[in-house]
Amino acid sequence: MSTSLFLAAALLTQSAVMVTPPLTVPAPSLPSGDVGYHEIMAGRPLAAINRIEASELARQGDPLALINLGTAYKMVGRKDDAARLYRTAAGSDVRYDVELANGRWIDSRRAATLAIARLGTDEVLALR
Numbered sequence: 001m002s003t004s005l006f007l008a009a010a011l012l013t014q015s016a017v018m019v020t021p022p023l024t025v026p027a028p029s030l031p032s033g034d035v036g037y038h039e040i041m042a043g044r045p046l047a048a049i050n051r052i053e054a055s056e057l058a059r060q061g062d063p064l065a066l067i068n069l070g071t072a073y074k075m076v077g078r079k080d081d082a083a084r085l086y087r088t089a090a091g092s093d094v095r096y097d098v099e100l101a102n103g104r105w106i107d108s109r110r111a112a113t114l115a116i117a118r119l120g121t122d123e124v125l126a127l128r
Contacts (some may be wrong), residue, residue: 007120025056027072033049034051034055034057035052035055035057035058035062035065035067035128036049036052036068036072037068037101037126039051039072040068040071040072040124041126043051043075045071045072045075046072046076048069048072048075049069049073049076049128050069052065052068052069054114061088061092062094063089063092063094063096063098063108063109064098064127066086066088066092066112067084067085067086067089067111067112067115067125067127069085070082070084070085070089070115071115071126073085079119079120082119083116083119086090086112086113086116086119087112087116089108089111090109090112090113091109091115092109092112095107095108095109096108098111098127098128099128100125100126101124
């Protein structure tokens, strides 16, 4: 019995000193226009698609760009393409906090998951 208590105490002591890094970091500082935020909010999805596709961000797999590109695709009826981009962002190794249009900050994977869940609605999820 005393051996199990000693082992439990040792494990507790070990876990108390372990430092875990944060799961997310703030999003890189980008002009909002680079990810089509202003175009999406203005109801101009084709302009958002052109802007995001012209930048390197979507090709590099940036979750913010992928989610906004997915939203723009959703707005023009390309829901399959939107779902593919949302899933890519949700599974990305790149992960950081993003700001929703309402000012709330959430993890980029959580934002992608929200976008997938709301794919069948008219709700627009735009990130800046």
